[in-house]
Structure formats: structure tokens, C-alpha cells
């Protein structure tokens with residue numbers, strides 16, 4: 516039976532595992548892989564493995580040992596390391612690899628966006644603001660640890676560990692978020708700047724609408740470059756079709 520490895524940790528990866536689970540029994544084996552960063556992750560249906568593979572060599576070993584026939588890199592657009600490892604492992608093993616990458620966001624009329632090339636640049640961009648809504652996740656908080664002039668509202672799935680900004684409140688929550696909820700946060704916390712990664716997708720987009728409505732500027736951290744030479748799909752349906760073709764289970 517063809518075996519597909521889905522590198523996950525995103526809504527799209529969970530949805531892809533769900534769609535592939537619909538392939539009739541016995542025709543496709545799907546394993547979803549999670550890094551293990553989140554204490555209580557939302558699990559996809561089907562087989563799940565958790566934890567790093569041990570670099571490119573570990574991923575190559577896993578792919579070979581488990582007879583993987585195709586890999587979908589459905590990780591977050593900012594998960595740069597695992598995407599690079601997947602590209603290298605595909606080159607070594609010859610196992611077909613597809614990146615499932617949701618499109619980034621685009622500014623609309625009324626948006627006041629400032630691009631930042633990195634979290635460090637975003638930290639410099641918030642200098643001069645007083646109340647920052649930081650939605651870039653708990654992993655990169657160190658980049659903001661030296662920003663002493665502003666108060667931060669940090670939204671994260673799990674409690675952050677230091678280093679983090681000295682003046683900070685934490686909002687433990689995970690998407691999807693609603694427009695009303697995002698409006699309320701901006702108002703209640705008197706936010707004067709929002710910081711986000713260009714994650715794309717609908718689940719966390721309402722904050723951008725709320726910021727536009729409230730005239731709050733948004734510092735948008737640009738995506739890191741994707742590994743070269745890896746074909747990409749923008750939607751779960753496209754990725755599912757690719758898997759079925761590569762695994763020979765279409766129709």
C-alpha cells in the first residue's frame with residue numbers, strides 16, 4: 516500500500532490528512548508528523564508521529580525505514596528548517612515531495628502595513644509605539660526582549676519562556692479567531708501597533724481587518740524563501756490530487 520508522509524503542524528495539514536483518510540480502506544497509508552512544540556496539539560485523523568527526525572539524515576532514515584512513497588511538506592511557511600530538510604531528503608531518496616503552502620496576505624485599501632524582513636527588523640519597527648499586539652508566536656519572542664519602551668500583548672498557544680519582552684501580558688489562545696474578537700482585543704488593550712508574520716490563510720486573518728478598521732498599523736514579517744525546485748500546491752484539494760496521482764490511487 517502506498518505510504519504518504521505529511522509534515523504538519525498547520526490547519527491545512529490536518530485537512531489534508533482528513534481528505535486522504537477518505538481514500539477507500541487499504542489503498543493509502545498516511546502518516547502525519549508533528550514537531551511536538553505544542554503541549555496539546557490538535558491532532559489530524561489517522562496515524563501520527565511526534566518529534567523531530569534528527570535532521571536530514573534522520574528524515575532520510577525515517578522515509579526509507581517506513582517505506583514512504585511521497586512526502587507533502589504542509590508545515591507553516593515560517594518553518595524554514597524542516598522545509599529545507601524535506602527538500603534535501605527528497606533529493607537524497609528520490610521520493611517525490613510537494614510543498615503545500617497557502618498564499619500570503621495582500622494589503623488592501625485602508626491598510627497601513629510596514630514590511631519587516633525578520634523578527635529583529637519587526638522589533639526595530641515597533642520602537643516608538645506604546646502598546647504592541649504581538650502575534651508572531653512564542654518561539655521568536657527573544658527578538659523583542661530588548662524593547663523596553665513598549666508594553667506587549669503576546670498571543671500564544673502555550674505560555675512563553677524567557678527571553679521575552681520585559682513588559683508583557685500573555686493571551687493564551689489559538690485560531691481560528693473572529694473579527695468581533697479581534698476588534699475587542701484591539702480596543703480593550705488600546706493597541707497602537709500589530710505585529711504578524713505573513714502566515715496567510717483565513718484562520719488568523721481577521722486581525723488584519725480589525726487593524727484596518729481601527730487605523731492600527733501592522734508590521735508584517737515577510738516569509739523566508741522556500742527551498743528551490745520543490746513543486747508547490749496552494750490548496751488542500753490540489754495537494755490531495757497530487758498525492759493520489761503520485762500514489763496511483765486516483766479514480
Ligand code: NAP
Pocket residue numbers: 522523524525548549550552565566567568569570571573574589590591593594595596597598600651652654712
Ligand atoms: P523549524 O524551525 O522549521 O524546524 C525545526 C526542527 O523541528 C526541524 O529541524 C525538525 O527537527 C523539527 N520539526 C519541525 N516541524 C516538524 C514536523 N512537522 N515533524 C517533525 N519534526 C518537525 O520548525 P518551527 O518553525 O519550529 O515549527 C515547528 C512546527 O510548528 C512545524 O510543524 C510547523 O508547521 C508548526 N508551526 C510553526 C509556526 C511558525 O511560525 N514557525 C507557526 C505555526 C505552526 P529534526 O531536524 O530533528 O527533524
